[in-house]
Amino acid sequence: MGATNIDHYSEIQNDIAKIAKALGHPARVAIVDYLTKMNECICGDIVNELPLAQPTVSQHLKELKNAGIIKGEIEGNSICYCVDEQVITKIENYLSDILEKLKERKSYC
Numbered sequence: 001m002g003a004t005n006i007d008h009y010s011e012i013q014n015d016i017a018k019i020a021k022a023l024g025h026p027a028r029v030a031i032v033d034y035l036t037k038m039n040e041c042i043c044g045d046i047v048n049e050l051p052l053a054q055p056t057v058s059q060h061l062k063e064l065k066n067a068g069i070i071k072g073e074i075e076g077n078s079i080c081y082c083v084d085e086q087v088i089t090k091i092e093n094y095l096s097d098i099l100e101k102l103k104e105r106k107s108y109c
Helices: 011-022 026-037 043-049 054-066 085-104
Strands: 070-075 078-083
Touching: 011 054, 011 085, 026 043, 026 054, 026 070, 026 078, 043 054, 043 078, 054 070, 078 085
Parallel strands: none
Antiparallel strands: 070 078
C-alpha cells in the first residue's frame, strides 16, 4: 500500500489524521460547533441549524461518529448526539505538544 500504510505511523498520528480528515469539511466543523453549544441534540435539530438537507447532515454525522469526534445514543426513534470530550482532549494534547516543541526551538523558519 506504499507510504500511506497506517502501520508506518504511530497510533496518535493515525488518530489525529482521522480526526483532522473528519474535521476537513466546514459543515462538520459547524456541526461540532453546534453540538458544543447544546448539551445533546437530535439529528432534526441540526438540520434546522444548517443549510443542508437531512440526508447530507446524516452523512456528515456518520463521518464525525466514525472518527470518534461525536457519540450518539438512540432515544426512541431518534439519535441524540454529543461531542466526545476525550477526543477533544486528545487534539488539545497533540497541539499543546507541538506548541511546546516550537517554543523549545532555538531558531524559527
